[in-house]
Amino acid sequence: MLTQEQLARYARNIVVDVIGQDGQQRLLHAKVLVVGAGGLGSPVCLYLAAAGIGTLGIADQDRVSLSNLQRQILYRTSDIGQGKTGCAAREIQALNPDVRVIPVDTPVNARNADDIIAPYDMVVSAVDNFSSRYALNDACVRAQKPLVEAGVSRFEGLLLTIKPFEGPCYRCLFPEEPPEGALPSPAQTGIIGAVAGVAGCLQALEVIKLATGVGSPLVGRILLFDGLETSFREIRIERNHACPSCGDQKKSPRW
Numbered sequence: 001m002l003t004q005e006q007l008a009r010y011a012r013n014i015v016v017d018v019i020g021q022d023g024q025q026r027l028l029h030a031k032v033l034v035v036g037a038g039g040l041g042s043p044v045c046l047y048l049a050a051a052g053i054g055t056l057g058i059a060d061q062d063r064v065s066l067s068n069l070q071r072q073i074l075y076r077t078s079d080i081g082q083g084k085t086g087c088a089a090r091e092i093q094a095l096n097p098d099v100r101v102i103p104v105d106t107p108v109n110a111r112n113a114d115d116i117i118a119p120y121d122m123v124v125s126a127v128d129n130f131s132s133r134y135a136l137n138d139a140c141v142r143a144q145k146p147l148v149e150a151g152v153s154r155f156e157g158l159l160l161t162i163k164p165f166e167g168p169c170y171r172c173l174f175p176e177e178p179p180e181g182a183l184p185s186p187a188q189t190g191i192i193g194a195v196a197g198v199a200g201c202l203q204a205l206e207v208i209k210l211a212t213g214v215g216s217p218l219v220g221r222i223l224l225f226d227g228l229e230t231s232f233r234e235i236r237i238e239r240n241h242a243c244p245s246c247g248d249q250k251k252s253p254r255w
């Protein structure tokens with residue numbers, strides 16, 4: 001049962017007919033891990049907290065720096081030098097005390113990803129490096145948990161929701177992790193903060209849909225966003241049956 005306070009706090013969610021009180025309960029029971037509390041992770045965390053996602057794991061080992069503030073809207077100038085997960089937890093608690101925040105201060109890699117994602121229903125990849133991106137993909141495929149993936153650079157964004165064995169995973173598209181240094185880093189290419197905001201808001205929306213079971217998630221479709229032209233386009237993609245992560249030889253007997 002929702003309390004009087006919750007009925008008031010989430011009134012605009014509840015009045016949406018496909019959400020209702022039942023959908024709000026699902027949000028409050030959802031356990032979501034957001035990996036990366038930066039330009040993407042900031043709007044993801046804020047919108048999920050505002051919507052009433054009950055448990056929010058936030059994984060990031062960095063400290064807030066001055067150059068983060070142009071896009072990482074979870075943080076204030078006075079946060080410089082402090083750990084990101086602690087600052088994020090404080091902001092989220094101030095926004096919505098219903099949310100239980102679990103800070104994870106270790107970098108996610110291929111060795112620890114299975115353990116880190118284990119307590120959660122679904123994962124948001126808001127990282128800026130390939131080793132974490134591939135580790136999350138492989139761990140979510142093994143655990144058959146949805147993964148909401150996004151990447152941004154300059155004025156462009158890319159989104160894909162991965163439902164393992166139902167649609168393609170990240171390795172279906174890009175089977176092997178590029179060697180370190182093969183691609184320019186975000187610090188070299190730059191990013192407009194509002195572009196990360198658009199992609200992060202779309203990731204939060206995908207989570208809300210997955211948690212409540214409404215709508216059509218971005219499974220089997222890559223969404224490309226061009227901020228300079230303000231245009232969106234979609235590319236349909238299929239599972240790759242030779243995928244090193246979710247290919248036929250890995251197919252789970254449960255599906």
Ligand SMILES: [Zn+2]
Pocket residue numbers: 168169170171172173240243244245246247
């Ligand atoms: Zn795959």
